[in-house]
Amino acid sequence: MGYGFSREDVDFLGGAAGRAALAEVDGLELTPATHLRDLEQVRRRYDASAAALVDTVRLRRRAARKLLDARQWLFTDDAMQQATPTLVARQRARRLAGRAVHDVTCSIGAELVELARTCPSVIGSDLDDVRLAMAANNLSATPTTAGRAVLLLRADALRPVTVGTVVVADPARRTEGRRTNDPAALQPPLPDLLSAYAGRDLAVKCAPGLDFDRLDWAGEIEVVSLDGAVREACLWSPGLTDTGVTRRASVLSSSGAVFELTDADTDEIPERPPGEWIIDPDGAVVRAGLVRHYAARYGLWQLDPRIAYLTGDSVPAGMRGFRVIDRMELREKTLRKELVRRDCGALEILVRGVDVDPDALRQRLKLRGAQPYTLVITRIGRAASVFLCTAHRDGH
Structure with missing residues (x-):
């Protein structure tokens, strides 16, 4: 605690x-x-x-690695854990550039620091006096925001106190020390928050594990990853997104690279047999339901329409790819014999659509060779297939 x-x-x-x-x-x-x-x-x-x-x-x-300006910041343990990573908050602030913004759950100010860089008017509010005091310290301790006019006030997120602002909210996703994906269990509850700001321009940070298909949301759902790890989902009200966009994947990198994909992009892809490579799309793309759109952009296709693995004859720059050297049925005896023949030692096992425990399978195979390989186990149609691949790499 x-x-x-x-x-x-x-x-x-x-x-x-x-x-x-x-x-x-x-x-x-x-x-x-x-x-x-x-x-x-x-x-x-x-x-x-x-x-x-x-x-x-x-x-x-x-x-230090999550919050890039935090060397002089003050935190509580819970506030530090929930604070939005700097590069994710910076991406949101870019979308809100030029707008007056009110962060109604500002906590220790991780979002405020980034909003203050791009927005002419920024307000932060919270019910916790300690966190508000920490936010004031953190704003003044950050060189790029020291002296910027950010108004801090004590207010209940469910009682609007500003008009004409874009409302940003980050409901707490922990109850009794455990994370929750139940919208009604967030603090403040997501349904209450949406009701309190109905008709307003609103951006709400949520857990990426929410069941988006069951969420009655008329705007955009953006799923954000940073350096390969899915970090959050953000609900954007209709006034804050592009016409026709209801899903977006934002793939961020510590290098500063930003890749975006939306459901307004084409998802027309061919149906072809497996190619020379298998590509594992970024988790934000998968979670946002944009696998076909991702494939269409890079000339790839799916191994199976219901599985997120993609395939193609080359690996576009920056993508994670596995070169296919053999394809087999899922028979452990045959699989072990082939891996031993190839002097397999270190073995990465990736599974989608098939009930296989990678760790248990790896132990049963008892491999002691010197060569690294990757197994991609997935379902194509009704049958399980195993693709033996060389160690993954980033395409260049």
């Missing part, structure tokens, strides 16, 4: 004495092996503030 920060803690940590103390504590290892020794050292020097100092330094270290 982490340390329970108070407003007094925030005032101390954000002041000159607190910043100096944090710099000193950051010089400690703070590893499990040194925990007791380090904590005792901090307690001797800073007494009642020791826990707040140690937890803040640990949180900053954990947040």
Whole structure:
């Protein structure tokens, strides 16, 4: 659960004495092996503030790759875990550039920092006084937003207090310490949030595990991945999206590359036998239901209409591809014999549409060779097929 920060803690940590103390504590290892020794050292020097100092330094270290400006930020443990990664928040801010925006669940300000870069008027509100104080610190501690006029206020997200703004919301997805995909279990509940801002321009961050087909949403559902990991879904009201777009996949990279695909793109692809390569689309594309659109853009086709694996005779730049060297039936005895013949050792197993546990299969095969291979196990029609492939690579 982490340390329970108070407003007094925030005032101390954000002041000159607190910043100096944090710099000193950051010089400690703070590893499990040194925990007791380090904590005792901090307690001797800073007494009642020791826990707040140690937890803040640990949180900053954990947040470093996720939140790019967080070296001087303040967090609670829950707020850090739910904070939107900088590059994802930056992508949303790009779409809202030039608009007046009100983040009604601003927490410690991860979204506000990015919105302040692109939007002329930004308001953040929350019910938690501690998080609001942390947001004020974080905005002032970020060079690109220090001095920018961002209004912070204490307000209930379900009680609108602004007019004419785009509303941004990020309902908490944890109940009793566990993640939930139930829209009614979010805090605030998603149905209540949508009702409170009916008719307004609205962007709501949600878990990518929501069942979008059961969600009565007239606008766009965007699924966002970062460096290959699906991070979130975002609901965009009709006034904030392009005409005819109801699904979007945004594939982001730490390099700064951005790839976008929508259901307004063509999904016309040929039906052909498996090609030389199997391609595993990015998770955002799969979760957004845009596999055929992805294939159409790059001249690929599907192994099976109901399976997300694609195939083709080349791998477009940046895609994950597996070169097919053999195709077999799913018979373990035959499969093991062939893998042993090929001196297989390290074996990656990818499965879609077939009830196979990759770890259990790998253990049963008992391979001790020297060559790495990949197995792609999937269903084509009614039958399971196994494709033996060389180790995956990015196309160039």
